Every structure is written in C-alpha cells, then in structure tokens.
Amino acid sequence: MTVTHPQGFRAAGVTAGLKTSGRSDLALVVNDGPLAVAAAVFTTNRVQAAPVVWSRQAVADGVAQAVVLNSGGANACTGPEGFADTHRTAEHTATALGISAGDVLVCSTGLIGERLAMPLLLAGISAAAPVLSADGGADAATAIMTTDTVPKTVVVERRTPEGQPWSVGGMAKGAGMLAPGLATMLCVLTTDAHVDAVTADTALRAATAATFDRVDSDGCMSTNDTVALLASGASGAAVSLADLTDAVTAACAALARAMVGDAEGASHDIAVSVVNAETEQAAVAVARAVTRSNLFKAAVFGNDPNWGRVLAAVGTVPVEVAAYEADQLDVAINGVQICRAGGVGADRALVDLSSAREVHVEIDLHAGAASATVWSNDLTHDYVHENSAYSS
Amino acid sequence: MTVTHPQGFRAAGVTAGLKTSGRSDLALVVNDGPLAVAAAVFTTNRVQAAPVVWSRQAVADGVAQAVVLNSGGANACTGPEGFADTHRTAEHTATALGISAGDVLVCSTGLIGERLAMPLLLAGISAAAPVLSADGGADAATAIMTTDTVPKTVVVERRTPEGQPWSVGGMAKGAGMLAPGLATMLCVLTTDAHVDAVTADTALRAATAATFDRVDSDGCMSTNDTVALLASGASGAAVSLADLTDAVTAACAALARAMVGDAEGASHDIAVSVVNAETEQAAVAVARAVTRSNLFKAAVFGNDPNWGRVLAAVGTVPVEVAAYEADQLDVAINGVQICRAGGVGADRALVDLSSAREVHVEIDLHAGAASATVWSNDLTHDYVHENSAYSS
Structure with a gap:
C-alpha cells in the first residue's frame, strides 16, 4: 500500500524501457487533495542533477500535486539539455494529469552523465497516468529500485486525540543516507493529515535530520537525493506539528533502517552510538568518524571487534567539534566493554560478530549527557565488486 | 645506505622476536655528530600512542642523538603502563649508547591495544647497539616493515654553492599519509648538513606538508605516525633553510610515492590534481574529497573512468572551502577530457586504465591559479581482505 495507504493518493509503476533489465522504471504519485501541500529536502551536494534543481523550485511555494520518478538514468551532469528534459518530463506529466507543470516534482536515479531516453520516458508517463490507482503504491515502490534487492515501504497509522485516524505512507530506494552509496536515495512520503505547508x-x-542524515553507508553523497512529503488532508484530521513530526520521523526511521539493511554488498549493519557527549552534534560527529573508517568497516566484515580502529577514528575528530579526553574513552561492542579508559578492557574473544547481521558499537565520551546513533555497513568484497563492476 | 648515507650516522636492524613471523623488528639510528640537531612531526590524532607522547617531549628541545624503532607492536591505547614501557625503552637505549634518555626518540608500529613484550624488546636493543654501523641503514629499513612488501629508502645528494657535498638519507614504512592506512607511517631522515634546530x-x-600530508591511501589516521629528522653536521656544509627544505622535500616526496606504490592491496596509484583553484588549500580540499570517495576508488579498481563519481565527490566540498561553479568543472582522466563544463565530454571509451598502475585525474575548477596534487590508491578486494583478515 505504501504511498497510497493514506487517503487521497493514487500511484502507478510501469516499464518505460529506461532500464536495460526490462524491469519497471517509472513511477507516478498523485495527490488528489483536497490539500496540495508539499515539502521536500534535497542533497546538499553542489553538483545537483537537473530534477533536483527543478523540484527545489517547484516545491518552494509549498504546493505540489504529483511526483514523477524514474530509475534507469540520473539526468545529472547533463547540462542545459538535461534540465530541458526534466522540464519536458514535468510538462508531459502535468498534461497527462490535467494539472500545472509547476506542481510536478521530478526525481531521477541511475547513471550520471547520460541523457535520458526521452521518448521512452514520456511514453511511460502516458502509460502510467491511466493506470494510477489507490492500490498502486507497491508498483510505484518497485519501479524506483536500482540496486535495491527489495522495495522499501512503510505505513504509520495514528489517531488524533479525538480519535480521528490519519496515516503516513512512504516508499524509498537507495543504499545510504541523504549522502548515499552507489546511487541516489529517493523517498516519497504521503499523509492524509490536514496540515499547512510550513508544518x-x-x-x-x-x-530527515534525525533519520536519513544519520545513515552513512559509504560516506558518498549523490547528486540526486530527494525526500518529498505530500499532504492531502483527505482524512480531515487536523494534526499538530509535534504529532506530524513524530509520525514522519517514524516513517523515515523505518525506511532508513531498511536502506541500511539492503546496502550494496554489506554483510553487517553497524549502529555506532556515542553517549555522554557534550552536545548531540558532537555525538554525531564522533559516530560519523567511526562509520567512515574503512579500516573499522573492513574489520567488522572480518568479524573482528577492532576497538583500536574505533579509537583511531574517534581521535580524528577535532577538539573544537567534540570534547573528550582520550584516556577516558570507553568502547563496547555488542555489549562487551572491550576498551576502558582508552586502554584494554574485556577480552575481545568475548565479542561475537559472526552470528548476527547487526553490530552495536557504543562509545562513551564521558564529556556530557548528549547522545546520537549513526547507522552504517561493513566494507566487503561485494561492495568493491558491485561498485567496480557497475558504472554509475 | 639510506639513513647511513649522510656522514655521522650509524644504524642497525635486528630480530628481537616481537614479530611472530620471525623477521627483523628492531631498528636503531644513531647520530654521532658533531651536531645532535633533531626535529619531528607527529600524528594529529588525539588518540596518541605512548612513543608519540614520549618523542614529542624528547624532541622539543631540538636535540636528539638516537631513534629506536620497533615493529610488532604499536604500544597505543596501553595506558600508563604503556608509557612506562616507552620510557624504559628510551632508558635502555640510552644506557646501551652512553647517552641521555631524553635524547632518544622512540617509534613503534603494529597492533593497537597490546603491551609490548618488553624483555624481548630490551634484549633486542642490547643486541642492536654493538652492531651499529655506517652500513646498517638497509637493515634498519627492513626492520621497521609491517605489511610493506619492500623497504622504502631514499638518498638525496647535494652540494653547497661552494661545491661542498652534503646529503639527506631516509627510510620509511607504511601504506599512507601522515594519516595512513592499515598501520602506522614511520620515517627517519638523516642529514650531514650543518643546520640549527629551528632550520x-x-x-x-x-x-611533510607538501608530501606525506598529500598522500591519502584510505582516509584513516594512525595513532603512531612519526617523521623525524636528525642532523649531524658531519659534512661541515652550512646549508640554507631553502636548500635544506628542498632536499628534505625531495626525500619525503620519494618516500611518500614509494608508500603509495606499496599500499595495501592496491592495484592502481591515483594522482588527483586540482588546477585553477582560488587557493592551494582549496585545491587540496577538493583533491582530498576525491581521494576519499570509496565509489570513485572502487571504479578505478574496475578500470572505469567514472567522472560522475569525481563530480559527486567534488560537490561535497563546502563553498566556503573551495570556490567553483558546478557547471564549469572540467575533468580529465589520463589526459582524456571526459567531462567538460560539468557535463559529458570526450568518449569515456578513450580512457585506458588497465594498462598502467598510475592513474592521473585532473580537475579544473576555473576559479583561480592555485593547484595541488593528492595521491591515493584504488579500493580493491585485496584491501578489504588484508584489513578484514589482519587485526591491528
């Protein structure tokens, strides 16, 4: 059901022929209202794909009625011609739906530096529009997959204090954070809550700051990342900012976790938690330094609870970013305190990394009361294989 | 000849038994003067091994007469006991040589988080002192190897304007920069130039700023990195700061290049040059972002000239760090201009990465006149293997 679980939405996923595999590659998500509220966040990469440039403008007024997404081509680094392709995509979608092009968000994912096969793409939109349906969410989620092995969807159901039901639905593709791995992270969230654009x-x-921004599969940031939220208001439920934030955060957290679990070539999902930091930002910075250590990530692949590599990574965080004393650092891996006060703790042989996919690293800075967790993956032969054999 | 090529130096390399392989693992380098000038730079990691803490203090007065180096153990994250071990190492060396412990620099490399086998280490020092010789440089260079497949040495010969000969010799181990790869980077340089400590x-x-700091094998920084320079003055040649800098830079550049060429598991050495940057720091920042992209490094392993991944990495550098316009970026790989003005350039099929180990990437920012080159390696199956199978 995914993005079509909340009331007021239809979706479709079809095969336009952009993917050489012949799998479905074009998705439409349409908000039938009564509201046409929209918000979106985008990659912070300075090299931005044409659809990101387009969608950022289109959503600036807080209004959008549809999202058109394609896999099989990122339309990034394609110059003015690529932007014209995105513009035509929005216009064609708008015509098919009887709406304004300025209310169509465009998302693309796939190879960088190649023009899209526009005749195929436009024909795909024409084919998708008539089959839009309130049951089309699953097809849409499948059509945006690239190296994903499973579609990623979520539904969060809530009630207002008065008992009125509303929900958030979502779909996502990708293997990383808002700065994801091999290819782009795209996510469309829908809600039938009655909220305004600022909310x-x-x-x-x-x-997204608390979820996708804390997933770092391989430290690489895409040119195309987009997370869009459409609100139809169709449930009639007036929802507070706090309640909407809570539900959208839950949806994003589930999708982010699913992306980590499906990251390219990974054999372990690694949660790096930093506790007793001076600030949450300091905790995130320390956790991110560890999740970006190729040496530590390779050690996890080898089922080696290598706390020395954890400390070496923590030590690269500048003192102005995170306060701590090196001789006070504690590190636990899967609950075993193998580093105490910056030195040897419990026997590393007590740590079993081989029997579960999840690995939990906890770093105690002894510098405050804030904490944060960043998720990552191990560095594996399969990661190297997929990213050396695949051209994106 | 290496560190014993300049006049006034003796060295030795012996087997203390710290390495399970049974290979030599203890080196001594002694400056017989007449000068005992010394300088050193160390890792900027906040988690610093005991020998780094010791040597930083010992060299602070600009005087040192000997360096004792061991492989087979990093003596990092070993607490006050580890520092006491380093202190004993310096004392024992000083006694064996008839000098002051405060004039002995100590360097260690190997596993983090384990105490050194001190009886073996001290016996090794006792064995090395009597065999110190002006021909011992090669033995010393071999004894500091860990995963290095070849010893790394250099000799730079110069003459003063008056024709007086002097030289710089050096040895190094490691697979990366001052923030190196699997294990530590250690380097001892010697010169018979007559210079003062400030010079x-x-x-x-x-x-080091122009050489080792611009090598980034895998973005990971060790707890033990040390580069020491000892000056004996034995040539009698008074050398200017400019001439010493030039010769030491040449020596460091050669050793840095040798480390890149011997980096763990690498199949390509990658030179990322950034040209027409506003400042040299901006050029370094952009080059470093590319050398830290696992996606790009994996693509090079697959002989894929993936300029899209280059641009995606360049795009992560904040505007306050490096000025450029994304639609003006040019990228050439091995001389083929495959990206022009942020878009498609020459046919990528024209780029041949498979026939040579060296890969040259040139990024033109069109934002100024400064430039810099950072060296790195590709991300390979062997890197993952070595760093998941080896515990450090």
Missing part, C-alpha cells in the same frame, strides 16, 4: 516542511526537516 | 624543524614541516 509539513518543519516536520520533514526534523524527521 | 631543521622549519624545513621538515614544510617538506
């Missing part, structure tokens, strides 16, 4: 935008930014 | 320190800092 939607504020909730979405808070939710 | 030696200034020359060494300038040389």
Whole structure:
C-alpha cells in the first residue's frame, strides 16, 4: 500500500524501457487533495542533477500535486539539455494529469552523465497516468529500485486525540543516507493529515535530520537525493506539528533502517552510538568518524571487534567539534566493554560478530549527557565488486 | 645506505622476536655528530600512542642523538603502563649508547591495544647497539616493515654553492599519509648538513606538508605516525633553510610515492590534481574529497573512468572551502577530457586504465591559479581482505 495507504493518493509503476533489465522504471504519485501541500529536502551536494534543481523550485511555494520518478538514468551532469528534459518530463506529466507543470516534482536515479531516453520516458508517463490507482503504491515502490534487492515501504497509522485516524505512507530506494552509496536515495512520503505547508516542511526537516542524515553507508553523497512529503488532508484530521513530526520521523526511521539493511554488498549493519557527549552534534560527529573508517568497516566484515580502529577514528575528530579526553574513552561492542579508559578492557574473544547481521558499537565520551546513533555497513568484497563492476 | 648515507650516522636492524613471523623488528639510528640537531612531526590524532607522547617531549628541545624503532607492536591505547614501557625503552637505549634518555626518540608500529613484550624488546636493543654501523641503514629499513612488501629508502645528494657535498638519507614504512592506512607511517631522515634546530624543524614541516600530508591511501589516521629528522653536521656544509627544505622535500616526496606504490592491496596509484583553484588549500580540499570517495576508488579498481563519481565527490566540498561553479568543472582522466563544463565530454571509451598502475585525474575548477596534487590508491578486494583478515 505504501504511498497510497493514506487517503487521497493514487500511484502507478510501469516499464518505460529506461532500464536495460526490462524491469519497471517509472513511477507516478498523485495527490488528489483536497490539500496540495508539499515539502521536500534535497542533497546538499553542489553538483545537483537537473530534477533536483527543478523540484527545489517547484516545491518552494509549498504546493505540489504529483511526483514523477524514474530509475534507469540520473539526468545529472547533463547540462542545459538535461534540465530541458526534466522540464519536458514535468510538462508531459502535468498534461497527462490535467494539472500545472509547476506542481510536478521530478526525481531521477541511475547513471550520471547520460541523457535520458526521452521518448521512452514520456511514453511511460502516458502509460502510467491511466493506470494510477489507490492500490498502486507497491508498483510505484518497485519501479524506483536500482540496486535495491527489495522495495522499501512503510505505513504509520495514528489517531488524533479525538480519535480521528490519519496515516503516513512512504516508499524509498537507495543504499545510504541523504549522502548515499552507489546511487541516489529517493523517498516519497504521503499523509492524509490536514496540515499547512510550513508544518509539513518543519516536520520533514526534523524527521530527515534525525533519520536519513544519520545513515552513512559509504560516506558518498549523490547528486540526486530527494525526500518529498505530500499532504492531502483527505482524512480531515487536523494534526499538530509535534504529532506530524513524530509520525514522519517514524516513517523515515523505518525506511532508513531498511536502506541500511539492503546496502550494496554489506554483510553487517553497524549502529555506532556515542553517549555522554557534550552536545548531540558532537555525538554525531564522533559516530560519523567511526562509520567512515574503512579500516573499522573492513574489520567488522572480518568479524573482528577492532576497538583500536574505533579509537583511531574517534581521535580524528577535532577538539573544537567534540570534547573528550582520550584516556577516558570507553568502547563496547555488542555489549562487551572491550576498551576502558582508552586502554584494554574485556577480552575481545568475548565479542561475537559472526552470528548476527547487526553490530552495536557504543562509545562513551564521558564529556556530557548528549547522545546520537549513526547507522552504517561493513566494507566487503561485494561492495568493491558491485561498485567496480557497475558504472554509475 | 639510506639513513647511513649522510656522514655521522650509524644504524642497525635486528630480530628481537616481537614479530611472530620471525623477521627483523628492531631498528636503531644513531647520530654521532658533531651536531645532535633533531626535529619531528607527529600524528594529529588525539588518540596518541605512548612513543608519540614520549618523542614529542624528547624532541622539543631540538636535540636528539638516537631513534629506536620497533615493529610488532604499536604500544597505543596501553595506558600508563604503556608509557612506562616507552620510557624504559628510551632508558635502555640510552644506557646501551652512553647517552641521555631524553635524547632518544622512540617509534613503534603494529597492533593497537597490546603491551609490548618488553624483555624481548630490551634484549633486542642490547643486541642492536654493538652492531651499529655506517652500513646498517638497509637493515634498519627492513626492520621497521609491517605489511610493506619492500623497504622504502631514499638518498638525496647535494652540494653547497661552494661545491661542498652534503646529503639527506631516509627510510620509511607504511601504506599512507601522515594519516595512513592499515598501520602506522614511520620515517627517519638523516642529514650531514650543518643546520640549527629551528632550520631543521622549519624545513621538515614544510617538506611533510607538501608530501606525506598529500598522500591519502584510505582516509584513516594512525595513532603512531612519526617523521623525524636528525642532523649531524658531519659534512661541515652550512646549508640554507631553502636548500635544506628542498632536499628534505625531495626525500619525503620519494618516500611518500614509494608508500603509495606499496599500499595495501592496491592495484592502481591515483594522482588527483586540482588546477585553477582560488587557493592551494582549496585545491587540496577538493583533491582530498576525491581521494576519499570509496565509489570513485572502487571504479578505478574496475578500470572505469567514472567522472560522475569525481563530480559527486567534488560537490561535497563546502563553498566556503573551495570556490567553483558546478557547471564549469572540467575533468580529465589520463589526459582524456571526459567531462567538460560539468557535463559529458570526450568518449569515456578513450580512457585506458588497465594498462598502467598510475592513474592521473585532473580537475579544473576555473576559479583561480592555485593547484595541488593528492595521491591515493584504488579500493580493491585485496584491501578489504588484508584489513578484514589482519587485526591491528
């Protein structure tokens, strides 16, 4: 059901022929209202794909009625011609739906530096529009997959204090954070909550900061990342900012976790939690340094609880970013305190990394009361294989 | 000849038994003067091994007469006991050589978080002192190897304007920069130039900033990195700061290049040059972002000239760090201009990465006149294997 679980939405996923595999590659998500509220966050990469440039403008007024998404081509680094292709995509979608092009968000994912096969793409939109349906969410989620092995969807159901039901639905593709791995992270969230554009935008930014921004599969950031939230208001439920933020955060957290679990070539999902930091930002910075250590990530692949590599990574965080004393650092891996006060703790042989996919690393800075968790993956032969054999 | 090529130095390399392989693992380098000038630079990691803490203090007065180096153990994250071990190492060396412990620099490399086998280490020092010789440089260079497949040495010969000969010799181990790869980077440089401590320190800092600081094998920084320069003055040649800097830089550049060429598991050495940057720092920042992209490094392993991944990495550098316009970026790989003005350039099929180990990437920012090159390696199956199977 995914993006079509909330009331007021239809979706479709079809095969336009952009993917050489012949799998479905074009998705439409349409908001039938009564509201046409929209918000979106985008990659912070300075090299931005044409659809990101387009969608950022289109959503600036807090209004959008549809999202058109394609896999099989990122339309990034394609110059003015690529932007014209995105523009035509929005116009064609708008015509097919009887709406304004300025209310169509466009998302693309796939190879960088190649023009899209526009005749195929436009024909795909024409084919998708007539089959839009309130049951089309699953097809849409499948059509945006690239190296994903499973579609990623979520539904969060809530009630207002008065008992009125409303929900958030979502679909996502990708293997990383808002700075994801091999290819782009795209996510469309829908809700039938009755909210205004400022509320939607504020909730979405808070939710992504606490979820997708804390997933770092391989430290690489795409040119195409987009997370969009559409609100139809169709449930009639007036929802507070706090409640919307909570539900959207729950949806994003589930999708983010699903992306980590499906990251390219990974054999372990690694949660790096930093506790007793001076600030939450300091905790995130320390956790991110560890999740970006190729040496530590390779050690996890080898089922080696290598706390020395954890400390070496923590030590690269500048003192102005995170306060701590090196001789006070504690590290636990899967609950075993193998590093105490910056030195040897419990026997590393007590740590079993081989029997579960999840690995939990906890770093105690002894510098405050804030904490944060960043998710990542191990560095594996399969990661190297997929990213050396695949051209994106 | 290496560190014993300049006049006034003796060295030795012996087997203390610290390495399970049974290979030599203890080196001594002694400056017989007449000068005992010394300078050193160390890792900027906040988690610092005991020998780094010791040597930083010992060299602070610009005087040192010997360096004792061991492989087979990093003596990092070993607490006050580990520091006491380093202190004993310096004392024992000093006694064996008839000098002061405060004039002995100590360097260690190997596993983090384990105490050194001190009886073996001290016996090794006792065995090395009597065999110190002016021909011992090669033995010393071999004894500091860990995963290095070849010893890394250099000799730079110069003459003063008056024709008086002097030289710089050096040895190094490691697979990366001052923030190296699997294990530590250690480097000892010697010179018979007649210079003071301030000149030696200034020359060494300038040389390492332009060489070792611009090698980034895998973005990971060790707890033990040390580069030391000893000056004996034995040639009698009074050398200017400019001339010493030039010669030490040449020596460091050769050793840095040798480390890249021997980096763990690498199949390509990658030179990322950024040209027409506003400042040299901006050029370094952009180059470093590319050398830290696992996606790009994996693509090079697959002989894929993936300029899209280059641009995606360049795009992560904040505007306050490096000025450029994304739609003006040019990228050439091995001389083929495959990206022009942020878009498609020459046919990528024209780029051949498979026939040579060296890969040259040139990024033109069109934002100024400064440039810099950072060296790195590709991300390979062997890197993952070595760093998941090896515990450090």
